[in-house]
Every structure is written in C-alpha cells, then in structure tokens.
Amino acid sequence: MPEHAIIIGAGVMGCAVAHRLLEAGWRVTLLERSLPGAESSAAAAGILGAQSEVSEDGPFLELCLASRERYRQFARELEEATDISVGYEASGVLEVALNPAEGRLAAGRAEWMLARGLRVELLDREEARRLEPALTTAMVGANFYPEDHQVDPVALSRAQASLVARLGGKFLSGSHVQGVAVVADRVEGVRLGGATLGADVVVVAGGAWSTLLDGLPPLRTWVKPMSGQILQWITRPPLFRHVVYGYKGYVVPRADGRVLLGSTLEDRGFDKAVTAAGLNRIVGMGLELVPALGEARWDQAWAGLRPSTGDGRPILGRGPLAGLFFATGHFRNGILLAPITGEIIRDLVTGRDPGLDLTPFAP
Numbered sequence: 001m002p003e004h005a006i007i008i009g010a011g012v013m014g015c016a017v018a019h020r021l022l023e024a025g026w027r028v029t030l031l032e033r034s035l036p037g038a039e040s041s042a043a044a045a046g047i048l049g050a051q052s053e054v055s056e057d058g059p060f061l062e063l064c065l066a067s068r069e070r071y072r073q074f075a076r077e078l079e080e081a082t083d084i085s086v087g088y089e090a091s092g093v094l095e096v097a098l099n100p101a102e103g104r105l106a107a108g109r110a111e112w113m114l115a116r117g118l119r120v121e122l123l124d125r126e127e128a129r130r131l132e133p134a135l136t137t138a139m140v141g142a143n144f145y146p147e148d149h150q151v152d153p154v155a156l157s158r159a160q161a162s163l164v165a166r167l168g169g170k171f172l173s174g175s176h177v178q179g180v181a182v183v184a185d186r187v188e189g190v191r192l193g194g195a196t197l198g199a200d201v202v203v204v205a206g207g208a209w210s211t212l213l214d215g216l217p218p219l220r221t222w223v224k225p226m227s228g229q230i231l232q233w234i235t236r237p238p239l240f241r242h243v244v245y246g247y248k249g250y251v252v253p254r255a256d257g258r259v260l261l262g263s264t265l266e267d268r269g270f271d272k273a274v275t276a277a278g279l280n281r282i283v284g285m286g287l288e289l290v291p292a293l294g295e296a297r298w299d300q301a302w303a304g305l306r307p308s309t310g311d312g313r314p315i316l317g318r319g320p321l322a323g324l325f326f327a328t329g330h331f332r333n334g335i336l337l338a339p340i341t342g343e344i345i346r347d348l349v350t351g352r353d354p355g356l357d358l359t360p361f362a363p
C-alpha cells in the first residue's frame with residue numbers, strides 16, 4: 001500500500017502539493033470544509049508578480065523567481081491534462097509612477113533589480129504610452145517587467161482540482177478538520193468529526209485558517225486573514241493588454257475583455273465584506289491609471305482573505321513534529337508561489353533535497 005498523505009485545505013496550495021505527491025506515487029486525501037478553490041485562491045487577481053510585488057533582493061525574491069520560472073510549464077501541464085485553459089498570459093506588468101516621488105521609487109526599484117540581473121525596462125511617459133496607449137497622460141513614467149505574467153485563478157483552481165482527481169486524489173469536500181492528532185512527538189492524522197483519520201504525513205494548507213487547528217506545536221509565526229476587495233468590469237473589445245500596477249493598486253486586463261481592479265488590504269478578521277469605501281478607493285485608483293475605464297461596464301465585486309503572517313514570509317516546510325508539513329502563509333503571492341510550493345513539499349515528504357534554502361520560511 002503506498003504511503004498516505006492528508007492535506008488540510010484544497011486551495012491552490014493544497015492542490016499543488018497533492019498533484020506532486022500523487023505523481024510521486026503517494027495516496028492523497030484532501031480535506032476541504034468548503035469546495036476546492038473556494039476561498040482566497042478564487043478571489044485573487046492572478047498576477048505572477050515576482051518583480052512587481054517584491055521590494056528587495058533576498059530569499060523571498062529567489063522563491064518567487066523560482067516559481068515564476070516554472071509557471072509556463074505548470075500551466076501547460078494542467079491544460080494538457082484537463083483541457084481547461086488557465087488563462088496564462090505573457091502580458092508583462094507596467095509599474096506606473098504618477099508623480100516625481102513615485103518616479104524616484106520606481107527608479108530605485110529598477111536599480112536593485114538590474115543589479116540582480118533581472119529584466120526591467122525604464123520607460124518615460126511617451127515610451128510607456130507607446131507600449132500601452134490606454135495609460136493616463138498624467139504620469140511621469142513606468143517600469144516594465146516583461147517576465148511578470150498572469151493567470152486566471154478561478155480557472156487555475158478548477159484545473160488543479162480536476163487534475164488531482166484524475167491522478168487519483170480523494171477530495172472530501174465539506175470536511176472541517178478540527179485539529180491534528182498527535183501521539184508522543186509525531187502527527188498520526190487529523191481529528192475530524194470526533195474521530196481520528198490516520199495518515200503517514202499531514203500537510204497544513206488551510207490558508208488564512210491554517211493556525212486555528214487544535215494540536216499544533218508553537219510555530220515561527222501565526223497566520224491571520226488580511227481581506228482584499230476586487231472589482232470586475234467588462235470592456236469589449238479589450239481596452240489594453242498589460243497588467244498596470246500603481247502605488248495604490250492594480251488593474252488586470254484579461255484577454256476576453258474582463259478587467260479586474262484591486263485591491264484593499266484590510267485587517268477585519270474573517271469578515272469578507274465588500275464595502276462602499278473599499279470600492280470607492282478601487283474605482284478612484286483604476287480611473288487614475290487608465291481613464292478610459294470610465295466607459296467599462298460593471299460586472300461584479302468580491303473579497304477574499306489572504307493568509308498573512310507576522311513577518312511577511314510564508315510558512316513552508318517540515319513542522320516541529322514528525323509527519324507534519326506546512327504550505328501556508330503565502331499572503332499576496334500564493335498564486336505565483338503554487339508551483340514551487342508543490343515541488344518543495346513533495347521533495348521534503350519524499351526525502352529529496354528541494355535545492356533551495358528554506359531556513360527563512362521554516363515553520
């Protein structure tokens with residue numbers, strides 16, 4: 001009988017880990033209290049922002065770059081196996097500076113990225129508008145990150161769940177795990193409905209709820225929810241094609257004319273409210289960056305809970321108890337970090353070397 005892994009949570013992280021463990025010959029059960037991909041993973045904008053999202057050189061940047069490098073292949077693998085398009089678009093991200101102070105920030109960011117050997121194009125206003133004519137004339141310039149791409153997270157989550165099921169993964173949707181079952185210094189399964197469900201390893205991938213589980217040992221940091229609201233409009237035909245990143249938010253055009261505008265960053269517990277003030281801020285930000293969006297049609301709005309940690313780093317790797325692993329706390333970058341996270345946890349569980357220094361992310 002192959003070894004058995006239980007994964008708590010079937011968002012992008014749980015499914016990415018399941019996918020790789022199934023390929024490695026493990027038996028996998030995913031326990032999900034709702035539906036696969038129902039929470040933060042379905043709420044995300046899908047920017048693969050290894051450069052646009054990261055503010056300094058270091059281990060977190062390395063992790064993001066390693067995952068970004070894998071994305072095209074990861075998307076292709078999912079699409080070939082499931083026939084579901086995950087909306088991978090090599091759109092590039094334009095980080096727009098609206099005033100001289102933002103221009104100085106952008107120049108400083110470009111400087112360290114170029115020193116690190118990353119691709120950045122520093123564009124003045126005319127060059128930026130030649131690349132993306134829909135951009136506001138009221139800007140001083142933009143950094144262009146041609147290697148930051150995008151996916152559609154809802155489609156990605158569906159494709160992941162479909163692939164995991166095809167590989168033989170067992171989903172128990174509607175299963176709320178109460179905690180991990182610990183015997184001596186080893187995790188032997190999870191507590192579910194008053195009984196223990198046994199496994200050789202347990203992977204915690206419960207997003208913003210990850211550290212509410214009973215029986216967890218003390219960790220480096222805890223996970224807490226940070227809400228983000230997103231607004232979706234429709235433009236037909238599409239008005240622009242690059243992801244536009246400002247210092248107050250971003251605007252993401254999909255190839256089919258949908259445009260996502262985001263996002264807020266709110267500490268409001270597990271409340272996923274869409275608020276008047278939040279939407280007002282997002283609309284103002286979006287129209288400032290791309291004024292032509294004033295003619296876009298309203299479609300829908302939603303909010304999701306990012307799994308944030310006290311120190312801004314994910315919780316990734318082998319836990320302080322034997323048999324316990326963590327794939328959580330990816331905050332604003334979980335869509336980007338799904339491919340590398342799946343591989344890292346597979347390698348640790350199966351005794352291989354993941355080839356990356358995981359010390360900064362240790363549980």
Ligand SMILES: Cc1cc2nc3c(=O)[nH]c(=O)nc-3n(C[C@H](O)[C@H](O)[C@H](O)COP(=O)(O)OP(=O)(O)OC[C@H]3O[C@@H](n4cnc5c(N)ncnc54)[C@H](O)[C@@H]3O)c2cc1C
Pocket residue numbers: 008009010011012013014031032033034035036037038039040041042043044045046047048049175176177178205206207208209210213227228229230262263303304305306307327328329330331332333334335336337
């Ligand atoms: C508004 C917004 C915009 C974002 N934009 C981007 C972006 O552009 N790019 C990017 O890379 N990232 C983005 N993110 C971040 C990204 O969405 C998250 O980092 C990522 O989805 C986290 O995935 P996860 O699988 O850890 O969590 P989730 O998707 O939240 O999945 C966790 C799952 O665990 C389940 N669960 C929890 N506890 C239990 C339990 N006890 N028993 C059973 N099941 C349980 C939940 O029901 C849930 O389905 C954004 C997030 C938000 C909210």
